[in-house]
Structures are given as C-alpha cells and as structure tokens.
C-alpha cells in the first residue's frame with residue numbers, strides 16, 4: 001500500500017496523511033508542475049546524477065560533480081547541439097518538475113554553489129524527488145483514462161500520498177524509500193492497462209521486457225499489446241498499430257516511429273517520445289509535446305512512409 005514508507009521520519013508521520021475517505025480529488029491530475037522549469041532550477045540534473053561515457057553521454061562524471069558544460073547561470077552551454085556533441089541522453093532527460101520543486105520549495109530558493117553546505121543534501125533529494133514526480137506523472141496520466149470507480153479512487157489516494165511525501169523537508173525526503181511506491185503504482189497501472197486494453201476486445205501480444213532491439217515491426221498489429229519494459233532500441237515501428245498498447249518503461253531510443261500513430265498508446269512519456277525518431281506524420285498524445293528535433297510539417301517526408309492514415313479506436 002502506498003504510504004507504508006518504512007523509513008518515514010517522525011516529522012513525516014506527524015503531518016496529516018491524505019484522507020482515504022475524502023473526495024477523490026485528482027490532486028496530481030494537473031500536470032503543470034510535472035514539467036521541467038529550468039528557469040527556476042539550479043542545474044540539478046547536470047550535477048546530481050552519475051554519467052557513464054556511452055552513446056548517451058560523451059563523458060564520465062561522478063554523482064555530485066557539475067558537468068563541465070554547465071554555465072554560471074545554471075544553464076547548459078551546449079544546449080543547442082547536445083546530440084552533435086555526444087549528449088543525446090541530456091536531450092531526452094526529463095525531471096518531471098523535480099528540479100524547480102527541490103530548488104524553490106524544498107530549499108527555499110537556495111543554490112548549491114552559493115551554499116556548498118547544502119549541496120549533498122540537495123542532490124540526494126533531487127534524485128529521490130525525480131522518481132516521486134515521475135510516479136505522479138503516471139498517476140495523472142492514468143487518471144485521464146479512468147472513469148469514476150474504485151480503481152480511480154485507489155489511484156487518487158496513491159497520488160495524494162506521493163504528493164504528500166514531496167512536500168516534506170530535505171532530511172525526510174532524503175530517506176524516502178521509493179520502491180514500495182513504485183511497486184504499488186506499478187500494480188495499479190497494470191490494472192488500468194488491463195482495463196483499457198479490454199475495451200478493444202482480445203488481449204494483444206505480450207512483449208513485457210522483450211528484447212526487440214532493431215526489430216522490423218513495420219505495420220505490425222500491436223493493438224492492445226503489452227510492451228512494458230520492452231527494449232525497442234532502433235526498432236522499426238513505422239505504421240504499426242499501437243492503439244491501447246502499453247508502452248510503460250519501453251526503451252524507444254532511436255525507434256523509428258515515423259508516420260506512426262502514438263496518440264492512443266498507453267503510458268508514453270516525453271522522454272520516450274524525445275528519444276524516438278518521429279516525423280510530421282507521427283501522432284502523439286495530447287499531454288506530450290512534439291520533439292523539436294523531429295522534422296517539421298514543411299519538411300519533405302520519405303514517400304515510402306507517407307501512407308494513408310488509419311484511425312482505429
């Protein structure tokens with residue numbers, strides 16, 4: 001059950017918990033505060049995480065050490081050329097609003113450069129809060145799918161419990177055990193997914209955690225499929241039917257989704273979308289933004305994939 005956080009401190013225990021019998025107000029339903037606002041952050045995502053030199057990051061960087069490209073104003077000095085400079089992992093990173101929350105709310109506008117004594121705590125809290133905010137995003141997404149009912153009420157309570165945790169102070173947040181919340185929300189999302197996929201009849205194929213690296217899935221019938229945690233790195237999904245396909249946690253790096261309808265897929269996030277290769281004909285969920293590096297509508301499209309559009313429910 002969400003909220004059974006084994007390491008919760010006394011301070012947290014003394015704050016009022018969300019009322020499980022109260023109105024199921026979708027507190028995390030408004031997603032404005034679940035979007036990164038770099039102007040109100042102090043570059044936490046460029047300092048707190050560890051980087052391992054790879055196709056995603058051009059350098060090794062230990063946790064807590066500022067990236068050499070972070071400038072004095074806490075902005076990226078190579079923002080407009082991240083991919084070209086070997087940092088595509090930065091281009092697809094999303095803190096889900098954790099950066100400005102930690103900076104402005106948890107630490108009251110302080111910054112780690114001016115106040116080095118808080119640096120370690122700030123970075124630790126950011127790594128915890130980023131996970132909690134991501135869970136809130138999924139809860140908010142699920143709430144947009146569900147009608148009123150017991151499952152929706154459970155989701156609201158789970159979201160409220162996590163949102164309540166995010167309001168804690170730095171010492172409490174630093175020791176929050178995210179795992180039980182992740183497990184609880186994951187189980188709820190699985191039930192939401194099942195309910196959504198049941199709406200379209202027979203269950204689709206189950207590719208949970210499947211290795212689909214480079215797979216040729218052009219035009220595949222993945223309607224109602226479970227692709228949770230599937231590795232679709234470099235796969236070709238052009239024209240595949242992904243209606244009500246569960247993409248929670250699927251690796252879509254360099255996945256070809258040109259001219260593919262993604263707007264009806266379940267649990268697609270902005271980082272997944274940003275990592276994929278789309279085009280002007282790719283349809284996306286209303287809550288997400290079209291990645292700026294995708295070709296614009298005025299860019300000529302490969303005629304091989306410029307096929308008539310299908311609409312399915």
Ligand code: SF4
Pocket residue numbers: 045046047067068069070071075076077078079087090
């Ligand atoms: S390359 Fe830019 S976005 Fe990536 S960590 Fe460094 S400063 Fe931040």
